[in-house]
Amino acid sequence: MTTIVDDLLALLRPDxxxxxxxxxxxxxxxDAEWAPYATPLAxxxxxxxxxxxAVMRAAHATGTPVVPRGAxxxxxxxxxxxxxxxxxxxxxxxTIREIDPAERYAVVEAGVINDDxxxxxxxxxxxxxxxxxxxxxxxxxxxxxTNAGGICCVKYGVTRDYVLGVTVVLADGSVAxxxxxxxxxxxxxxxxxxxxxxxxxxxxxxxxxxxxxxxxGREPRAVVGSFASLTDAGRAVAAVMADGIVPAALExxxxxxxxxxxxxxxxxVPVGTTAVLxxxxxEPGAAGDAVADRVDAHLRAAGGATExxxxxxxxxxxxxxxxxxxxxxxxxGPVLTEDVCVxxxxxxxxxxxxxxxxxxxxVVIATIAHAGDGNLHPLIIAPEGDDAAKxxxxxxxxxxxxxxxxxxxxxxxxxxxxxxxxxxxxxxxDPVVLAMHAAVKAALDPRGILNPGKAFxxxxxxxxxxxxxx
Amino acid sequence: MTTIVDDLLALLRPDxxxxxxxxxxxxxxxDAEWAPYATPLAxxxxxxxxxxxAVMRAAHATGTPVVPRGAxxxxxxxxxxxxxxxxxxxxxxxTIREIDPAERYAVVEAGVINDDxxxxxxxxxxxxxxxxxxxxxxxxxxxxxTNAGGICCVKYGVTRDYVLGVTVVLADGSVAxxxxxxxxxxxxxxxxxxxxxxxxxxxxxxxxxxxxxxxxGREPRAVVGSFASLTDAGRAVAAVMADGIVPAALExxxxxxxxxxxxxxxxxVPVGTTAVLxxxxxEPGAAGDAVADRVDAHLRAAGGATExxxxxxxxxxxxxxxxxxxxxxxxxGPVLTEDVCVxxxxxxxxxxxxxxxxxxxxVVIATIAHAGDGNLHPLIIAPEGDDAAKxxxxxxxxxxxxxxxxxxxxxxxxxxxxxxxxxxxxxxxDPVVLAMHAAVKAALDPRGILNPGKAFxxxxxxxxxxxxxx
Numbered sequence: 001m002t003t004i005v006d007d008l009l010a011l012l013r014p015d016x017x018x019x020x021x022x023x024x025x026x027x028x029x030x031d032a033e034w035a036p037y038a039t040p041l042a043x044x045x046x047x048x049x050x051x052x053x054a055v056m057r058a059a060h061a062t063g064t065p066v067v068p069r070g071a072x073x074x075x076x077x078x079x080x081x082x083x084x085x086x087x088x089x090x091x092x093x094x095t096i097r098e099i100d101p102a103e104r105y106a107v108v109e110a111g112v113i114n115d116d117x118x119x120x121x122x123x124x125x126x127x128x129x130x131x132x133x134x135x136x137x138x139x140x141x142x143x144x145x146t147n148a149g150g151i152c153c154v155k156y157g158v159t160r161d162y163v164l165g166v167t168v169v170l171a172d173g174s175v176a177x178x179x180x181x182x183x184x185x186x187x188x189x190x191x192x193x194x195x196x197x198x199x200x201x202x203x204x205x206x207x208x209x210x211x212x213x214x215x216x217g218r219e220p221r222a223v224v225g226s227f228a229s230l231t232d233a234g235r236a237v238a239a240v241m242a243d244g245i246v247p248a249a250l251e252x253x254x255x256x257x258x259x260x261x262x263x264x265x266x267x268x269v270p271v272g273t274t275a276v277l278x279x280x281x282x283e284p285g286a287a288g289d290a291v292a293d294r295v296d297a298h299l300r301a302a303g304g305a306t307e308x309x310x311x312x313x314x315x316x317x318x319x320x321x322x323x324x325x326x327x328x329x330x331x332x333g334p335v336l337t338e339d340v341c342v343x344x345x346x347x348x349x350x351x352x353x354x355x356x357x358x359x360x361x362x363v364v365i366a367t368i369a370h371a372g373d374g375n376l377h378p379l380i381i382a383p384e385g386d387d388a389a390k391x392x393x394x395x396x397x398x399x400x401x402x403x404x405x406x407x408x409x410x411x412x413x414x415x416x417x418x419x420x421x422x423x424x425x426x427x428x429x430d431p432v433v434l435a436m437h438a439a440v441k442a443a444l445d446p447r448g449i450l451n452p453g454k455a456f457x458x459x460x461x462x463x464x465x466x467x468x469x470x
Numbered sequence: 471m472t473t474i475v476d477d478l479l480a481l482l483r484p485d486x487x488x489x490x491x492x493x494x495x496x497x498x499x500x501d502a503e504w505a506p507y508a509t510p511l512a513x514x515x516x517x518x519x520x521x522x523x524a525v526m527r528a529a530h531a532t533g534t535p536v537v538p539r540g541a542x543x544x545x546x547x548x549x550x551x552x553x554x555x556x557x558x559x560x561x562x563x564x565t566i567r568e569i570d571p572a573e574r575y576a577v578v579e580a581g582v583i584n585d586d587x588x589x590x591x592x593x594x595x596x597x598x599x600x601x602x603x604x605x606x607x608x609x610x611x612x613x614x615x616t617n618a619g620g621i622c623c624v625k626y627g628v629t630r631d632y633v634l635g636v637t638v639v640l641a642d643g644s645v646a647x648x649x650x651x652x653x654x655x656x657x658x659x660x661x662x663x664x665x666x667x668x669x670x671x672x673x674x675x676x677x678x679x680x681x682x683x684x685x686x687g688r689e690p691r692a693v694v695g696s697f698a699s700l701t702d703a704g705r706a707v708a709a710v711m712a713d714g715i716v717p718a719a720l721e722x723x724x725x726x727x728x729x730x731x732x733x734x735x736x737x738x739v740p741v742g743t744t745a746v747l748x749x750x751x752x753e754p755g756a757a758g759d760a761v762a763d764r765v766d767a768h769l770r771a772a773g774g775a776t777e778x779x780x781x782x783x784x785x786x787x788x789x790x791x792x793x794x795x796x797x798x799x800x801x802x803g804p805v806l807t808e809d810v811c812v813x814x815x816x817x818x819x820x821x822x823x824x825x826x827x828x829x830x831x832x833v834v835i836a837t838i839a840h841a842g843d844g845n846l847h848p849l850i851i852a853p854e855g856d857d858a859a860k861x862x863x864x865x866x867x868x869x870x871x872x873x874x875x876x877x878x879x880x881x882x883x884x885x886x887x888x889x890x891x892x893x894x895x896x897x898x899x900d901p902v903v904l905a906m907h908a909a910v911k912a913a914l915d916p917r918g919i920l921n922p923g924k925a926f927x928x929x930x931x932x933x934x935x936x937x938x939x940x
Contacts, residue, residue: 101712102708102711102712102813102814102815103813103814103815104711125714146656147656147660149654149656153653153654154653157631158654160660160663161627161631170902170906174902175902176900176902176903176906177900177902177903178903180811180880181813181878182811182812182813182843182844182845182878182879182880182883183623183624183811183814183842183843183844183845184619184623184628184811184840184843184844184845184880184883184884185811185880185882185883186616186617186619186667186880186882186883186884186885186886186887187880187881187882187887187891187894187895187898187899188667188887188895188899188903188907188925188926189664189667189668189672189907189910189925189926190617190630190660190663190664190666190667191903191906191907191910193630193660193663193664194659194660194663194664194910196660197656197658197659197660198659202659213716214714214715214716215714216714217714217715217716217761238572241572241574242571242572244595244684244685244686244687245684245687246683246684246687283753283754283757284753284757285755285756285757285760286755286756286757287753287754287755287756287757287758288757290755291687341650341652341653341654341655342652343572343573343651343652344572344573344653345572345573370654372653373652373653373654374652374653374654375652375653375654408651408652409652410650410652410654410655410656410657411657412655412656412657413652413654413655413656414654414656415656416656417656417657417658421657424657425657425658428657429657429658430646430647432640432644432645432646432647433646433647433648433658433661436640436646436661436914437658437659437661439913439914440659440661440664440910440913440914442913443909443910443912443913444906444909444910455658455659456658456659
């Protein structure tokens with residue numbers, strides 16, 4: 001009897017189908033190793049659309065689960081292996097097929113790295129805004145599957161806002177070319193948008209058409225404020241937004257982060273600083289200077305000590321604490337990354353609750369936040385090998401998710417549900433909405449082989465309508 | 471035996487269920503009376519979410535088709551009555567529930583008029599950008615169902631870009647609260663986005679949560695150019711976009727439109743003008759002046775004679791030809807409104823082909839275009855009562871759709887498929903994509919009672935997978 005792996009070895013080159021244990025273990029999970037994962041049957045490296053079609057046909061014929069994977073930088077376990085699955089890697093699909101400066105779009109394969117795309121389009125005077133922290137490693141396909149965000153979102157939106165079209169391979173191996181290349185279009189359902197953030201559960205993203213912006217016309221200026229209290233920093237955020245300002249970035253770094261960075265790199269953060277707000281505005285010319293002045297005034301009025309920068313190197317220096325926060329914390333132990341989003345006015349209250357949860361569960365939680373969007377990343381650290389601390393960290397994680405909901409928020413701002421947020425999503429989405437998810441999934445992947453168990457929680461109940469179905 | 475109308479009369483007040491012939495005929499079609507329509511069984515005026523639930527439950531129990539309707543300003547027949555249907559009007563749902571300046575969103579009922587929303591949020595220093603030409607009459611629910619666009623889209627996007635969440639009543643009367651109020655969110659599938667542009671075929675939109683922008687910070691300036699040839703105007707559009715400029719509007723009005731406006735209102739358009747380009751830029755301060763200068767230079771370099779305006783009344787005067795184009799043409803006879811979208815570089819070629827099609831079919835076609843988006847509205851005029859001319863107009867319509875596809879375009883930029891673009895959509899969407907539409911529709915509306923036959927063409931073929939389904 002032949003297995004699916006035999007089938008794939010007959011269809012693809014040997015170096016495209018890895019069955020050795022080290023490769024399988026290396027691809028068993030993404031950056032959410034806190035979430036459950038299995039060891040895959042094999043790791044398949046697609047090098048073309050036809051390869052993906054062949055893999056899906058073979059998987060479909062045998063009912064084999066397929067977990068699509070880009071660079072594996074996901075933080076919710078969306079690419080973690082499930083029992084008896086193939087890992088289908090798109091990482092070798094790295095061709096930038098087309099960059100059209102006149103129409104302002106690019107067509108790229110799924111495995112193109114975010115930073116590589118940004119560099120390539122910059123040569124044509126174009127800009128791809130979405131800038132997840134993983135941009136040096138993460139792929140456009142993964143960015144689309146999770147609807148990746150970043151620092152720019154407060155002004156320039158998320159991945160979804162830039163996806164004009166996708167070529168996806170469906171569960172049965174058929175190829176769907178969704179979307180368009182024109183600036184506008186309203187033909188039929190937005191199935192392109194349905195694929196974005198569906199975490200590989202509805203189709204395998206192979207090619208993406210991305211809307212681009214002109215590279216020029218922006219003149220970044222940084223305004224950074226140091227605050228003695230979280231509440232003051234929160235008041236500053238509220239004041240900036242209430243004044244009708246749309247900052248190009250509005251980030252917050254809390255005391256625990258600052259201390260970790262300071263111990264490592266000695267940046268000279270003022271003593272007594274509880275939170276730093278890092279704002280940038282990018283309107284050109286004197287109008288931009290005036291907006292920066294207004295941001296500065298709001299930060300000072302809320303009690304902040306401010307610094308300003310215009311030169312790129314100086315802006316980079318001021319934003320350094322933000323950039324170094326994650327690696328500084330990883331030095332302290334494995335990091336469990338949270339990703340809740342609350343109304344931006346609730347950021348100070350959410351930060352206070354996170355501090356209380358840290359104390360209650362005796363874990364270290366450092367928070368960086370896209371404050372202008374209300375999107376917080378509490379980073380929960382448990383020392384290596386301390387299983388009790390790890391258990392406490394998971395309890396703290398669940399409490400943060402619950403508190404975000406109580407403040408009118410959502411359980412994931414930009415990392416997706418994956419496996420880590422299934423319980424949170426079950427609390428956030430009501431039974432009718434969960435049943436809609438299940439119905440759409442069943443319509444497009446009737447055998448349930450595409451990344452099963454991810455992106456939304458299974459429903460134990462069905463609607464009366466579904467019961468009536470044959 | 472009781473009928474569905476008896477059921478509704480038992481559930482609602484008598485003035486909510488109109489069965490008189492004049493009311494039924496008045497609601498038999500939207501502004502696309504060229505598309506087929508029937509006379510509905512009754513017109514039901516919902517006044518609450520509960521009313522919509524009651525109507526859908528009754529319709530579901532009896533298998534009665536339901537056609538949701540806002541103001542009936544649609545241009546593709548999306549709200550045209552089908553045989554034996556109820557027209558479910560949301561026009562009485564006019565409550566603005568919430569405007570939150572700090573979080574920059576509004577929650578409104580489906581029947582709120584676009585202009586009323588814009589006026590209400592302006593009082594809070596906020597702006598709702600989407601500005602369809604129908605904004606004085608069309609409802610937010612209709613705007614969402616069709617993903618309405620407008621002049622602002624070239625810089626500020628379409629309705630889809632502003633919809634954070636929707637409350638919809640599904641085919642079986644269950645209520646789905648989709649989306650969120652936070653600035654970001656990635657919990658589950660984007661079912662909110664799936665509802666946008668689904669033309670009432672997947673659910674009845676009852677309430678919408680809309681993202682808003684600050685009202686201030688924009689300083690509009692107009693640059694208007696008169697061109698002796700379409701090619702010159704097209705070169706000007708290409709030059710503006712290639713220069714990395716993002717205009718706040720970039721509209722084109724062709725000779726036939728200009729002549730109709732001139733005969734009616736005598737605006738003094740220069741003799742020999744074949745096309746007028748109307749641009750606006752809205753960056754504040756000297757930077758905005760500089761961008762306006764660049765636009766002006768590009769228009770002149772392409773052979774345009776330009777005028778500038780900064781004062782609102784002057785801008786309004788320069789844009790008057792655009793605003794008056796549609797009413798000026800309606801004076802000549804019933805207007806069949808096209809809505810193709812091509813790559814913006816293909817606008818001159820598309821305009822030339824439209825002129826050729828007009829000559830070939832002996833019909834008057836006047837074109838206004840959102841040139842910066844490549845979105846053209848050829849307006850085909852047939853004299854009242856001239857059935858032969860009407861038949862020729864429909865042939866010209868089909869030819870324009872076909873030519874837009876040959877130029878890499880899409881059959882509808884912003885009006886939706888409705889009934890008028892079913893053939894075009896069948897040509898544009900491949901069988902796999904059409905099968906996906908049918909599968910999603912069947913998953914969410916298994917009895918097919920919600921606006922049947924609209925938004926996408928029926929597939930006569932099914933995939934092997936669907937055949938295997940029980």
